[in-house]
Amino acid sequence: MIKSFSKTTNITANSTIDNVIAVSMRATVSEDGTWNIVKTVRNSEVYLANQEQCEADYEEFEAEVLKVAQA
Numbered sequence: 001m002i003k004s005f006s007k008t009t010n011i012t013a014n015s016t017i018d019n020v021i022a023v024s025m026r027a028t029v030s031e032d033g034t035w036n037i038v039k040t041v042r043n044s045e046v047y048l049a050n051q052e053q054c055e056a057d058y059e060e061f062e063a064e065v066l067k068v069a070q071a
Contacts, residue, residue, distance in 0.1 A: 007031040011065055014042075015057035022046040023054050027065040035069045037062060 008028050015023040021042045029035045039058055041047045047054050 009068055011061075011068065013057070013061050013064075015054045017046050017050045017053065020046050022050060023058065025058060025061045027061070029065060029069045033069050035065055037065060 008030050011027040011029065013025045014021045015025070024040045024042055025037065026040075027035055027037045
């Protein structure tokens with residue numbers, strides 16, 4: 001018999017430069033408000049050449065995850 005259920009929200013996004021995915025981001029937010037964020041560099045050459053933009057995208061992603069976690 002299942003004694004407890006929990007709800008988890010998954011959030012994903014990509015930082016794309018000229019149609020090339022530089023960074024993939026994934027987050028899970030549990031119903032208790034805890035969260036986990038994973039950032040994966042998919043193309044290091046594009047990432048390093050556009051690091052400022054990729055980091056800005058990551059900050060935007062993190063802000064959206066926090067909104068969900070605080071809801």
